[in-house]
Amino acid sequence: MVYEATATAPVNIAVIKYWGKRDTKLILPTNSSLSVTLDQDHLRSTTTSRADASFEAGDRLWLNGKEESIKEGGRLWTCIKELRGWRAAEEAKDAAKPKISTFPLRIASYNNFPTAAGLASSASGLAALVASLAQLYELPQNASDLSRIARQGSGSACRSLFGGYVAWQEGVQADGSDSLAVEVAPREHWPDLHAVICVVSDAKKGTSSTAGMQQTVQTSPLLQARLKVVPQRMADISKAILDKDFDEFAKITIADSNQFHAVCLDTQPPIFYLNDVSRGVIALVEELNRAHVEATGHLLAAYTFDAGPNAVIYAPEANIPTVVAAVNKYFPQAEAFPDPFKVGTAAALPAGFNEAVVPAGGWPKGAVKQLIHTKVGDGPRRLGPEESLLGPDGIPKTLA
Amino acid sequence: MVYEATATAPVNIAVIKYWGKRDTKLILPTNSSLSVTLDQDHLRSTTTSRADASFEAGDRLWLNGKEESIKEGGRLWTCIKELRGWRAAEEAKDAAKPKISTFPLRIASYNNFPTAAGLASSASGLAALVASLAQLYELPQNASDLSRIARQGSGSACRSLFGGYVAWQEGVQADGSDSLAVEVAPREHWPDLHAVICVVSDAKKGTSSTAGMQQTVQTSPLLQARLKVVPQRMADISKAILDKDFDEFAKITIADSNQFHAVCLDTQPPIFYLNDVSRGVIALVEELNRAHVEATGHLLAAYTFDAGPNAVIYAPEANIPTVVAAVNKYFPQAEAFPDPFKVGTAAALPAGFNEAVVPAGGWPKGAVKQLIHTKVGDGPRRLGPEESLLGPDGIPKTLA
Known part of the structure; x- marks a missing residue:
C-alpha cells in the first residue's frame, strides 16, 4: 500500500x-x-x-x-x-x-x-x-x-x-x-480578470522580503499611517470584486502597490524593488489609462509590483490585446510571447495615447525579458x- | 545718474x-x-x-x-x-x-x-x-x-x-x-560641512515640482503622516547643526530625503525622481556609512535628492576625499572632476567596504556626468x- x-x-x-x-x-x-x-x-x-x-x-x-x-x-x-x-x-x-x-x-x-x-x-x-x-x-x-x-x-x-x-x-x-x-x-x-506578467531583468538582487519588511516595521515613520489606510482599502476592493467594478479595483490596486513601495523607500536603509524598467511600465500603463479614460470613461488596466521589479498588469479580458500590444511595442522582449489566449500583438492603442511617456526609440530589447499571460484561477488541485x-x-x- | x-x-x-x-x-x-x-x-x-x-x-x-x-x-x-x-x-x-x-x-x-x-x-x-x-x-x-x-x-x-x-x-x-x-x-x-553634487543623466524629464507637490497634497494618504513627522525633525536637525553633530544631521537628512521620495511615490499618478543611478549612489553611500560606522562609530556622509535624479552628498571636509574617491571609482564621469579643493580621487575606502553593492564592473561611464564639490556658503552678495x-x-x- x-x-x-x-x-x-x-x-x-x-x-x-x-x-x-x-x-x-x-x-x-x-x-x-x-x-x-x-x-x-x-x-x-x-x-x-x-x-x-x-x-x-x-x-x-x-x-x-x-x-x-x-x-x-x-x-x-x-x-x-x-x-x-x-x-x-x-x-x-x-x-x-x-x-x-x-x-x-x-x-x-x-x-x-x-x-x-x-x-x-x-x-x-x-x-x-x-x-x-x-x-x-x-x-x-x-x-x-x-x-x-x-x-x-x-x-x-x-x-x-x-x-x-x-x-x-x-x-x-x-x-x-x-x-x-x-x-x-x-x-x-468574476472570471473575466486577466493578468499579464512583465518579467523584468534586474542586475542587482533586491533585499529579501523577510528581512525588508521587518526593517520597515522598525524604521519607517510612514508605516503606521499605511496600517490605518489598509482596512478601508480591504473593504473597498472587496466590494469592487463583488461588484465586478474594474475601475475601482484598478484604482485601489495601483494605489496600494505604490504605497507599499513608498513605505519601502521610507525604510532605513531604503529598500528599492522598482527599477527604471518598472518605472517605464508604470508610465506606460498610466498613460494607457489616461487615454482610455478620456475615450471611454474607464481605466484600461492596473499594475502591481511585489518585492521585485516585475510588473503584474491586471485587466478585463477585452483590454488585454491593447495591453499586450503596448508592452510588446515599447518593450520588445528577448523571448517570443507564447500568447496562450491568441490575442496577438497588433491591437490599436487608445486614441490620444501620448508616446512621449516612452523613451525615444522604445526600451532596449530584453528590458522586459518575457510576457506571461494568465488569468484568475482555481485553488489547489489533486x-x-x-x-x-x-x-x-x-x-x-x-x-x- | x-x-x-x-x-x-x-x-x-x-x-x-x-x-x-x-x-x-x-x-x-x-x-x-x-x-x-x-x-x-x-x-x-x-x-x-x-x-x-x-x-x-x-x-x-x-x-x-x-x-x-x-x-x-x-x-x-x-x-x-x-x-x-x-x-x-x-x-x-x-x-x-x-x-x-x-x-x-x-x-x-x-x-x-x-x-x-x-x-x-x-x-x-x-x-x-x-x-x-x-x-x-x-x-x-x-x-x-x-x-x-x-x-x-x-x-x-x-x-x-x-x-x-x-x-x-x-x-x-x-x-x-x-x-x-x-x-x-x-x-x-559650522564651516566644516562640504557638499559633492553628483550630476546624474536622466533621459526623461520628471514631473515639475510645482505640479507634483500639489498632486501629492491631493492624492497621497501618507502625506498627512509626514506632516506630523516634520516638526520633530526640524527641531532635531536644528539642534544637530547647533551642536555640529554630523551623525545626527546625516541620519535626519537621509531619512527626510527618502521620505520625500516616498510620498512622491504614494501620489496618483506616482512621481519618480530617483532613477537607477540615483539608487546606485544611495547604495554606495549607505555601504560607505555601514563600513565607516563599523570602523569608527560615525557616519561618513549623507545623501539627499531634490525633485530630480542628482545626488547631493554632504560630509565633513575630512570625509570628502573618501566620498570623491568612491564616486569616482564606481561612477566614472564623462567630465573630468575640477577638484577645486584639491582632494584628489585616490583616498582609501573604509576597511570592510563591500563592493557587492556596485554592479559588476562599476557603472557605465557618464552615468554620473559630473561632480561639483562645494561647501556651506554665505548669503547674497552685492x-x-x-x-x-x-x-x-x-x-x-x-x-x-
Whole structure:
C-alpha cells in the first residue's frame, strides 16, 4: 500500500500588499492583504508527499530536484509537524486509520516557472506542500484551517489555498488562530480578470522580503499611517470584486502597490524593488489609462509590483490585446510571447495615447525579458498517481 | 545718474524637504523646511536691476540672455510689484528720495551653472532678483522680510536670502506674513560641512515640482503622516547643526530625503525622481556609512535628492576625499572632476567596504556626468558696477 498524494497549488499576486509582521515566529502580519489567485494552467507548484514505514528514518524534501534541509524549528519543519500532528490526532480517534503519521516522509516539489522569472515561488510552493500533505493524511480540515498552517511556512502562501479572490485576515489573537485566508469571491464570480506578467531583468538582487519588511516595521515613520489606510482599502476592493467594478479595483490596486513601495523607500536603509524598467511600465500603463479614460470613461488596466521589479498588469479580458500590444511595442522582449489566449500583438492603442511617456526609440530589447499571460484561477488541485514526482525509492524521478 | 544694483545669490539644498503648498497663490507650504546654503564661489545666480526714466515704458527681464515675459499676476510680477511698492512707500516718507519706483526696470539674470545640470535654479535666481531690487531701491527691510517676497516668486528661494543653515518657517497666518526664512546658524558656526553634487543623466524629464507637490497634497494618504513627522525633525536637525553633530544631521537628512521620495511615490499618478543611478549612489553611500560606522562609530556622509535624479552628498571636509574617491571609482564621469579643493580621487575606502553593492564592473561611464564639490556658503552678495550684466541701453551685454 502506497500512501502518497500529489497536489498543485497556484501563484497569487496581492492587490493589497502584505508588508510587515507583528509576530515573526508565527508570521502574523501588521495588516490584512488581498490577492488574486492565478491560473495553474500557466503557473503552478506541484508537490508529491509520500509516507512509507520502510523509508530510512527522517523526512527528506527536494525542491526543483535539489534537496533542502528541514531544519528543526524552521518553516518547513513547522508546517510538516502541524499537519502530522493533525493526522496523529485523527489516528488516535479512529483505530482503523493506518498510523502513517509515524512514517518518514519523502517530499518532492517542482515549480513550472523558472526561479529566474522572479515570481514569488514560496507562496505556491508552501501551499502545494500543505495541500499534498493534507491529501496524504486525509485531513478533514478546510482550506481556511490549512491556510493557518501554510501561513507559518510563508505568509502569503496562506492565500494560495483558495482560488479566485482571497483575503488574508490579519486577526487579533496572539496565537494566530484568527490570522487566516478566506474566500472573497470564487473565480467563477468574476472570471473575466486577466493578468499579464512583465518579467523584468534586474542586475542587482533586491533585499529579501523577510528581512525588508521587518526593517520597515522598525524604521519607517510612514508605516503606521499605511496600517490605518489598509482596512478601508480591504473593504473597498472587496466590494469592487463583488461588484465586478474594474475601475475601482484598478484604482485601489495601483494605489496600494505604490504605497507599499513608498513605505519601502521610507525604510532605513531604503529598500528599492522598482527599477527604471518598472518605472517605464508604470508610465506606460498610466498613460494607457489616461487615454482610455478620456475615450471611454474607464481605466484600461492596473499594475502591481511585489518585492521585485516585475510588473503584474491586471485587466478585463477585452483590454488585454491593447495591453499586450503596448508592452510588446515599447518593450520588445528577448523571448517570443507564447500568447496562450491568441490575442496577438497588433491591437490599436487608445486614441490620444501620448508616446512621449516612452523613451525615444522604445526600451532596449530584453528590458522586459518575457510576457506571461494568465488569468484568475482555481485553488489547489489533486493530481493522479501518474503525476507523482517521486520514484519507487522515494527519490525524485528527475534524479533517478 | 544710473540707478542700478548687481547682486548674487546662492543655491540652497534642503535637508528637510519642502513638498506641498497650503496656499498656491501666496506659496505657503504644508510643512517647514531647512536647507544648507552652498558657496557662491562655485554656484550662483547673478542679477542686475536698473531703473531708468528714459527706458521705454514697461519692465523687461532676461534670464540667461533669453527674454522672459513678466505676466501680470505671475510670480516675477508679484516680486517686482512688492519691492517697488516698498520703495514707493519709502519715497512717500522722504521727499529727498528720487522717485525711481516710477521708472521702468531692466533686469538681467544669469546662472553660472548649466540648466542641464538639473540644479534648482529658481531658488537662487529669484533670491538674486529680490536681492538686487532691494539694493537698487535701498530698502531698509532685512533678509527675513525679503524672504517673504522671494517666497512668492519660488518657495525655496526664500531660503537663499541667508547663508549658512536656514529654516523656512511654515507659519500659520493666512496672509503668509509669518511664512519666512530665518537663520538657524551662520556658515561660520559650522564651516566644516562640504557638499559633492553628483550630476546624474536622466533621459526623461520628471514631473515639475510645482505640479507634483500639489498632486501629492491631493492624492497621497501618507502625506498627512509626514506632516506630523516634520516638526520633530526640524527641531532635531536644528539642534544637530547647533551642536555640529554630523551623525545626527546625516541620519535626519537621509531619512527626510527618502521620505520625500516616498510620498512622491504614494501620489496618483506616482512621481519618480530617483532613477537607477540615483539608487546606485544611495547604495554606495549607505555601504560607505555601514563600513565607516563599523570602523569608527560615525557616519561618513549623507545623501539627499531634490525633485530630480542628482545626488547631493554632504560630509565633513575630512570625509570628502573618501566620498570623491568612491564616486569616482564606481561612477566614472564623462567630465573630468575640477577638484577645486584639491582632494584628489585616490583616498582609501573604509576597511570592510563591500563592493557587492556596485554592479559588476562599476557603472557605465557618464552615468554620473559630473561632480561639483562645494561647501556651506554665505548669503547674497552685492557686486560692483563693473559686474553689471546690462549694457548702456539696458539690454544684456551678452546680446549687444
